[in-house]
Ligand code: ATP
């Protein structure tokens with residue numbers, strides 16, 4: 200049992216006011232490290248301890264599962280393990296809600312949905328498969344991935360099937376019309392299979408929350424609701440929150456920071472957070488002291504964010520010491536950027552644990568250099584929020600082809616590329632190959648060409664033989680790894696296939712990873728060497744959990760680390776060249792900088808993948824001293840890159 204909590208001593212005056220706010224809607228605003236999440240946690244403790252609210256009537260909604268877990272453990276240390284509080288992401292809340300309340304109101308998909316089945320939520324490969332089938336059933340010529348992403352986006356923006364079709368017809372967008380046709384089939388599939396997907400969770404929760412007696416029961420259960428990271432809540436999610444706790448009188452506390460809204464591209468409705476005060480006639484508490492970072496880090500962040508035109512008026516002052524000045528580096532290329540970065544990590548490790556150091560990137564391809572250098576230096580690391588470089592789908596696919604060209608007996612590689620790009624060789628084909636290979640004690644590739652293999656369908660033999668012939672050609676290929684990769688891309692038409700498979704933005708990100716793979720290939724021109732090198736970087740299950748964290752800036756929201764490197768601070772990367780809103784990019788840089796507690800290093804290179812870059816405008820805007828650097832001239836056709844020195848601005 201935990202003793203009496205001294206709220207006043209643990210909180211600043213403003214935080215204390217927010218925590219002990221007596222009645223009605225409350226909006227807590229404050230910059231990074233202002234203690235917003237801390238206020239949420241303490242407020243829950245206060246509601247239970249001082250205001251007499253039963254823990255089961257409190258619902259805390261967080262942005263990620265990790266944040267929900269974190270909140271539960273902070274509450275456990277404040278209140279003791281025995282008190283269970285509902286802290287969940289809005290999706291997991293919706294899942295539980297639907298399980299309990301679908302009952303007699305259930306119609307359509309909700310009526311047939313079986314939440315108890317192991318695969319009650321359609322996701323990942325199964326969801327992709329469902330879209331494949333739906334596209335086939337609708338007899339439309341579009342990539343399943345396109346339909347999947349288009350429909351998912353529509354659902355997240357609260358756009359119905361009818362509305363999407365109307366829009367498609369109005370704009371004569373034939374591809375979109377076809378996606379709508381596939382959507383009809385997808386829903387049929389869902390009903391047949393009794394499954395719903397992640398997007399449906401919120402849509403169905405919204406629908407179910409229009410039933411009067413359900414609403415009453417749920418409101419009676421969740422009497423107090425708290426929402427963290429409100430600035431990144433999208434409209435469908437706001438819909439749920441508004442129904443659970445309608446204006447103007449509900450016991451709803453929302454916490455957020457407009458300056459940290461970084462999901463506008465995914466439909467986050469930051470304005471709803473701004474409008475909350477009028478909407479709910481809510482009281483606002485502003486937190487203006489940063490308890491996380493040194494003064495020099497806070498000053499850097501403040502200087503940068505004031506460049507944004509659309510902001511909410513507030514200040515952020517550091518409670519801590521001045522600390523050390525952030526380090527800024529501009530290196531000649533990405534390899535040097537990573538190795539110097541890792542040198543700095545090593546220095547920090549004299550004082551800090553690996554898990555206290557984070558490398559943050561705007562674009563995922565940037566992790567490769569760091570993964571490689573950390574591995575070389577035997578520093579434990581973990582890629583968080585996405586696969587490690589060589590675990591990424593497109594990289595693993597191409598690596599599998601290179602592997603087969605070096606060693607055709609590698610069955611795992613064969614299995615990976617059997618149906619990549621699509622050859623209509625699914626699980627049944629692989630089972631046939633595997634069975635035969637086992638019986639004859641031969642590798643899978645040899646089994647394919649063995650006349651004794653009994654194929655479930657005749658066409659499978661022809662398709663598999665195409666692959667067999669291709670691998671034989673790759674084995675005879677003479678050239679560097681990069682040439683081999685080029686040849687693989689050409690022969691398999693991999694990029695054209697990938698483009699069909701992905702949403703445009705996803706395709707561009709994956710293509711960037713492939714470009715980065717070519718960089719690695721240049722460093723290991725011998726294919727066998729390359730495979731050896733890559734295999735060491737393929738993520739293993741038992742990879743360190745307490746290692747240096749490599750993650751995206753988006754994934755680092757809400758987190759804090761004593762030491763932070765923000766890599767790739769170059770024009771075109773941060774801000775990203777494809778961004779539509781430079782202010783959102785500036786907010787991203789702001790989020791990245793403010794993750795650091797004590798040590799901050801911002802790095803960039805003038806050459807990435809043989810393209811010249813200049814340091815990010817954000818470095819200057821943050822009033823950081825950018826060191827003198829040399830403008831790189833990309834190498835054209837094997838000549839050494841020349842360089843011109845420019846004075847720092
Ligand atoms: P972000 O916007 O990045 O999510 P936040 O506003 O949620 O930040 P918190 O994570 O709650 O900020 O707090 C930042 C750090 O400062 C935490 O380590 C927290 O424990 C600490 N902190 C906050 N308020 C106080 C305080 N009054 N006294 C001591 N430490 C504090």
Ligand code: MG
Nearest residue numbers: 235236237757
């Ligand atoms: Mg927070």
